[in-house]
Amino acid sequence: MKPAPFDYAAPRTLDEAIDLLGRHGEDARPLAGGQSLMPMLALRLSRPSLLVDLNRVESLSGIRIDDDELRIGAMTRQAEALESAEIRRHVPLLAQALAEVGHPPTRARGTIGGSLAHADPAAELPAVIVALGAKLVIRGATGERVLRAEEFFRGMFETDVKAGELLVEIRIPIQAQGSAFLEIALRKGDFAIVSVAASIALGPDQRCVAATLVLGGVGPMPVRCADSERRLIGHTPDAAAISAAAEAIPIDRVELGSRSASRGYRRRVAPVLVKRALAAAAGAAGAAP
Numbered sequence: 001m002k003p004a005p006f007d008y009a010a011p012r013t014l015d016e017a018i019d020l021l022g023r024h025g026e027d028a029r030p031l032a033g034g035q036s037l038m039p040m041l042a043l044r045l046s047r048p049s050l051l052v053d054l055n056r057v058e059s060l061s062g063i064r065i066d067d068d069e070l071r072i073g074a075m076t077r078q079a080e081a082l083e084s085a086e087i088r089r090h091v092p093l094l095a096q097a098l099a100e101v102g103h104p105p106t107r108a109r110g111t112i113g114g115s116l117a118h119a120d121p122a123a124e125l126p127a128v129i130v131a132l133g134a135k136l137v138i139r140g141a142t143g144e145r146v147l148r149a150e151e152f153f154r155g156m157f158e159t160d161v162k163a164g165e166l167l168v169e170i171r172i173p174i175q176a177q178g179s180a181f182l183e184i185a186l187r188k189g190d191f192a193i194v195s196v197a198a199s200i201a202l203g204p205d206q207r208c209v210a211a212t213l214v215l216g217g218v219g220p221m222p223v224r225c226a227d228s229e230r231r232l233i234g235h236t237p238d239a240a241a242i243s244a245a246a247e248a249i250p251i252d253r254v255e256l257g258s259r260s261a262s263r264g265y266r267r268r269v270a271p272v273l274v275k276r277a278l279a280a281a282a283g284a285a286g287a288a289p
């Protein structure tokens, strides 16, 4: 199938892009890496009358450190982020997850912002961005607003970005902690059936002072496991504490099922993956074996 006819604009500045999107509202769609949008156009699942190509807007790309935050422009390619020494050093959880996103050719075009804005429930980056406590900067004709990652995702393939707005930047706090990202997928490079993003910070007495646990691929949006996190705080992250945390994941929020991976299968796999991810995060945080 071919896409329905559309007009095409390739602005060079962010203001120009926002102006075009604002004037055309629901009829316009931003084009980032095209790895999800182009198939959607070809299948006529999306029929915008105007595509606003962001690929020439240089100010939307780049990775930098500002105060205690790592800031990633929405148009930064997934491949560039995966290779970034700053991301590996300061936010290794993101680097671990990026290695599981698609394949080298899709990562060469696909962008960090495009993956988040697309909000595929099986995508790796939404769960990671929630686990990292990131903030997302959204810009429209009336100005800029900053959302916590948990406020950004609204449902399956749905975010808080309104017609006429763009996700422009992702801000990730830099914290000293051990982290791990694990997933089960049918093949390397496939979308996740279940993914787990975990991080642990230890105090000098080897007890957890902070813990984050987020599931992906199981519900319309990333699932934060707050009870599990609470069960870890104040404890050494040994096998017993990790098992208690895994038992506390909100299993009723493991809702999705597909032909290749039923809901029951995901409910069995999730706690196993959680235990492995928490053990790996504890090891990375320097927990005694």
Ligand SMILES: Cc1cc2nc3c(=O)[nH]c(=O)nc-3n(C[C@H](O)[C@H](O)[C@H](O)COP(=O)(O)OP(=O)(O)OC[C@H]3O[C@@H](n4cnc5c(N)ncnc54)[C@H](O)[C@@H]3O)c2cc1C
Binding pocket: 029, 030, 031, 032, 033, 034, 035, 036, 037, 038, 074, 075, 100, 101, 102, 103, 106, 109, 110, 111, 112, 113, 114, 115, 117, 118, 120, 122, 123, 124, 125, 161, 165, 166, 167, 168, 189, 190, 191, 192
């Ligand atoms: C073969 C293949 C395998 C893949 N495997 C995986 C995988 O395992 N895991 C995974 O997570 N993804 C996977 N993907 C998807 C890939 O990661 C895409 O890059 C991603 O979903 C979309 O990013 P993009 O930059 O290509 O965005 P586009 O396809 O250009 O856009 C996606 C959507 O987001 C909107 N959008 C884009 N940028 C912005 C912005 N800055 N502000 C507001 N809205 C915006 C667009 O209008 C569109 O609706 C795969 C894709 C392919 C083709």
